[in-house]
Amino acid sequence: xxxxxxxxxxxxxxxxxxxxxxxxxxxxxxxxxxxxxxxxxxxxxxxxxxxxxxxxxxxxxxxxxxxxxxxxxxxxxxxxxxxxxxxxxxxxxxxxxxxxxxxxxxxxxxxxxxxxxxxxxxxxxxxxxxxxxxxxxxxxxxxxxxxxxxxxxxxxxxxxxxxxxxxxxxxxxxx
Numbered sequence: 001x002x003x004x005x006x007x008x009x010x011x012x013x014x015x016x017x018x019x020x021x022x023x024x025x026x027x028x029x030x031x032x033x034x035x036x037x038x039x040x041x042x043x044x045x046x047x048x049x050x051x052x053x054x055x056x057x058x059x060x061x062x063x064x065x066x067x068x069x070x071x072x073x074x075x076x077x078x079x080x081x082x083x084x085x086x087x088x089x090x091x092x093x094x095x096x097x098x099x100x101x102x103x104x105x106x107x108x109x110x111x112x113x114x115x116x117x118x119x120x121x122x123x124x125x126x127x128x129x130x131x132x133x134x135x136x137x138x139x140x141x142x143x144x145x146x147x148x149x150x151x152x153x154x155x156x157x158x159x160x161x162x163x164x165x166x167x168x169x170x171x172x173x174x175x
Contacts, residue, residue: 021085025050026094034081041065041076043084044091052092052121056150063149066122067091073129092121101128103169107162115153122149127163134174136167 018033025048032047039058044050044067056064058077065076068090095101101124107113114120123146130137130145137145142163143156151159 019082019085021082023084023086024088026089026091026097032081036080036082038081039077040067040069040074040079040081040084040089043081044076044089050091050093052096054118054121056118061148061150062119063122063126063146064119066125066149068095068125068129073125092125095125095128103166104128104131104162107166108159111158111162111165113154113158113162119149119151119153123151123159127159127166131163131167131170134171136164136171139164142167 018035020031020033022029022031024030025044030048032043034043034047041053041055044053045055053067053076054064055077056062060075060078063075066073067076068074069079069084070087096105104124104127108120108124113123126146126149127142130142139160142160146156146159146163
């Protein structure tokens with residue numbers, strides 16, 4: 001179990017108002033004392049050095065901070081770390097290290113569905129969530145599912161192509 005004794009990796013001091021939380025992050029048990037107002041994305045980035053989850057708009061609009069909380073995609077900027085006490089959190093690092101999204105990562109690269117890479121972790125988590133439902137979603141369904149993840153570089157077409165490609169590959173492998 002990883003124990004975090006400081007408020008942040010930058011060395012912030014703990015106050016008496018910090019709360020103890022215990023959760024599982026990417027399969028690892030973690031206990032920490034955190035400020036009640038610290039967001040999940042800030043906890044992941046600052047306290048656990050899991051920087052694959054990005055901070056974008058900080059209003060839950062852009063999707064850059066998407067993580068999986070107890071199996072569902074959530075915006076890490078809209079969830080306080082203390083709300084995750086007892087929960088299971090998966091970040092892009094955990095999904096990538098497990099190999100669960102290797103086919104999506106390869107398709108994104110092959111289809112040039114990533115350019116600057118800022119939106120990519122959120123897109124991959126959202127795509128994995130959609131594809132975990134099984135079947136081959138329509139292009140319209142894919143578009144609607146990723147509509148809350150902003151990409152300034154690709155124009156979305158390549159992202160939709162990559163997700164569709166993997167959906168078809170997974171459906172073919174399931175037969």
